[in-house]
Amino acid sequence: MVGGFLEHISSPADVKALDSKNLPALCQEIRTTLVRYGKLHGGHIGSNLGMVEATVALHRVFDSPLDKIVFDVSHQSYVHKMLTGRAPAYMDERLFGTVTGFTNPEESEHDMFVLGHTGTSISLACGLAKTRDLMGGLDGTSGTRNVIAVIGDGSLSSAIAFEGLNNAAEQGTNMIIVVNDNEMSIAEDFGGMYGQLARLRASGGTSQPNIFNAFGLDYRYVEDGNDVAALVEAFSQVKDIDHPIVIHIHTAKGLGLDAEDAAAGVKEGRCEANHWQDPLAAQGNPLGARKHYGQLAMARLEPRFASEPGLVVISPATPGSNGITREFRERAGVHYVDTGITEEHAVAFASGIAKAGGTPVLATSATFFQRTFDQLQQELSLNGTPVTLLVFGAGISGADNTHSGAFDIPMFANIPNLTYLTPTSGDAFLAMLDWSTTSHDHGAVAIRVPGEPILAAERAAATHGGAYPRYRGGTAAETHAKGDAGNADTPFARYRVTRQGTDVAILGLGNMYPLAERIAADLAESGDGGVSAIDASVIDPQQCTSLDTACLEALRKRHSMVVTLEDAQLSGGWGEQVTVYYANQDGLQPAGVDKHMRVLNFGAAKEFTDRVPAQDLYKRYGLTAPQVEQAIRSALR
Structure with a gap:
């Protein structure tokens, strides 16, 4: 573990209690902790390194959670988390991964929203400020005083950020918009507004036209956004301000990374590789x-x-x-x-x-x-x-x-x-x-x-002699009767029957096709205890926007069950369409054709999941070979 000031900070009050002369040392300790954390665990290290001083200054000046801080995207919120009681999650290897990579109200009252997408902070802040204004204003009786949105220059290109700026000016009341300008998005910034930002940086914030003034917003510039004292002064001057203002700070993304020891491709400064750092242990891994x-x-x-x-x-x-x-x-x-x-x-x-x-x-x-x-x-x-x-x-x-x-x-x-x-x-x-x-x-x-x-x-097939079926191209019309496949202008509208069997047809959509192959192979083997072999067909649907009704009807001739596999939300998804098709068609079959086709659908639940390993999710949703095989055998009894 890293020792010093950081291990004694459990809330923003502890930041306020420090002697001002110790703030640079705290910032250096945070930076050292971040670099170590990135090497061992990985994460959004570059953006956080650039925001160390700004985050310390925000919590030195403002009174979170009475003063509401909304971090755009919030991949730069690691420092904020350290200063709001979660520093051990970045200092102690045993606790790595116990907090999310973004702000999360379930973790702390200092986190306003769950955020992971871009450009929304100003709009969210407008909503917080509007309710504050309606319910008491800056006196704090509403539970909100200052509202601060922290947004990067890259996020400013998002349309909703401009919509938020427009609305903030119209509201006209307290809102502090901190623009963290590190001259980077993930890669370089692209767009006409970035020339204006560059001219503002070059002129010390005085050049015109000023994009923020054009919206009707007040504006101040801080050239050294990695100078904690300068930031404390700037934020102190605007605390409790009665109108919206942009504080434009110029920072260095990735400040403090040591190139010699950092993960491959990561180096100090404004570098695309600094957006996300893999841990050192992941070096040399093949591409995902x-x-x-x-x-x-x-x-x-x-x-x-x-x-x-x-x-x-x-x-x-x-x-x-x-x-x-x-x-x-x-x-x-x-x-x-x-x-x-x-x-x-x-x-x-x-x-x-x-x-x-x-x-x-x-x-x-x-x-x-x-x-x-x-x-x-x-x-x-x-x-x-x-x-x-x-x-x-x-x-x-x-x-x-x-x-x-x-x-x-x-x-x-x-x-x-x-x-x-x-x-x-x-x-x-x-x-x-x-x-x-x-x-x-x-x-x-x-x-x-x-x-x-x-x-x-595919990699396993390459290693073990090409067991994974190669794509042959074209349609699969030769495998079943011709008929309406929906998108007639699409050569991939027809399902490909890659293994012809009986009794059960397994349709593996996209990423689930290898699972369908494995299930069919396992079902073909008889086992102890009277487990009989099942000869299953395997089908690659190729697309999920139309049903290959000719294939689905042809399956009736030799199969009593269809199984659909998809690694996406099952509700409203593709497998349900197959089920509905058979349900609607069962009563229309000619004499001598089994009217009922049993369909089993496997896919994801309608839920948000947070950093749950994929293999655990497959088990949760029954998308593993043993689980699907058991369901098939049970249904056929």
């Missing part, structure tokens, strides 16, 4: 699914840039986490656009490119696509523009409760005129990408980038 398949996609697209001037890759920030490497971006030049943290704009922008005859490929996380549902429905689907969406991080995972990808199928699969493809291998993924970007006679196409279960299966 996001980066692996993302790099495959970019490698597939890059040779086409020279001959296809309208081909454009779009990333609303977060490129590196999706395998869009810095080297690729540099080579792509004008064929790559980082729009900043602007998912709504990015989708509408992509629709405009497609309408003009270009070929846009927009890549971001499933959880971030949720921020642009209206544009997915209106600007893309209603207009029928041929945009390709690469959906990363979809499915069940051990992510925190603000970054879950388990809600993607109910969202994407129920938007009209949008096709959601679910590849089950790298080959299938690239085949789908080729089709969606070379054919323009379709509407919006989203491709669910393969996840860890598929990558693990």
Whole structure:
């Protein structure tokens, strides 16, 4: 453990009690603790290192929780947590992981909201301030006095941040907006407003036009945002102010990282790798699914840039986490656009490119696509523009409760005129990408980038002689009778029957396809105690936006049960559609055909989960081979 001032701080009152001359030492101790924590545990270390002095100054001056501090995104809240009674979770290795990576009211009264997405702090702060104004004002009788929103310059590119600034000025009462300007988003900042911020930095906050003044907001600038004394003075001057004001502080992201010992790629200063630090123990690990398949996609697209001037890759920030490497971006030049943290704009922008005859490929996380549902429905689907969406991080995972990808199928699969493809291998993924970007006679196409279960299966096959079935391309019409498969213009509308069996048909959607293969193999083996072998079919549906009714009807001839597997929310999802189809069709079967098809659905519950290991979630939802096998055998008795 690290000793000194920090181990004696259990609340902001202890920060206030320190002699002012000891504040720099406290900041240095926090910085040392953060670097050690990052090496051993990992996390959002760079953003926190840049905010050490500002957070200490906030708690030195303001009186949390009477004064409400809202951290935008809140990945920079580790220091705040240390100063509000949770320092042992960062100092004691035995307690690592006992607090979340973001603010969380269940942990502390000093945390206002559960936050993990971008640009919302000012709007949330406006709501806190409005209620305070209605219920007593700055005298504190409402339970709120000063309202402080802390937002980074990268988050300012998010549309909702501008909406919040606009409303804060209109309210006209106490609100303190701390803009942490470290000249970085995750990668570099992109957008016209950043030239203005640069001019404000260069002029000591005096240049015009001033974007914040243009909103009608008061403004002050602190050049050295890593000088705790300067920040204490600046915050003291605006405490209890009677109107909204922006305090623009210039900080250094990653300040204090020692490059020699830090995890690979992480170094002091404004560096993209500083956004997230893996622990030292993770060095040398192979790429995860996001980066692996993302790099495959970019490698597939890059040779086409020279001959296809309208081909454009779009990333609303977060490129590196999706395998869009810095080297690729540099080579792509004008064929790559980082729009900043602007998912709504990015989708509408992509629709405009497609309408003009270009070929846009927009890549971001499933959880971030949720921020642009209206544009997915209106600007893309209603207009029928041929945009390709690469959906990363979809499915069940051990992510925190603000970054879950388990809600993607109910969202994407129920938007009209949008096709959601679910590849089950790298080959299938690239085949789908080729089709969606070379054919323009379709509407919006989203491709669910393969996840860890598929990558693990492919790597295991490569190690053990190729047991994982290779994607053969085309449709699977040869495996069942032809018929309406819904999206007639989509070559992936038909389900692929990869293993023909009897009695039970197992449909493994996307990431669950390797599980379907394993279950079928296990069922085929007879066991002790009278356990008989079951010959099961295995089916790769390829997509989840329409039902291959010809395949579903063909299954009636040899099967009495259909099992659906999906690693997403079951309620409102794909498996339920299969169940409803059979339920509606059972009474319409001709004479001699069994009227009843038994369907078992397996998927995630409708719930938020927070850092629960994926394997534990699979067990919780019955998505393991033994659990599914037991359910099948019980149902067949």
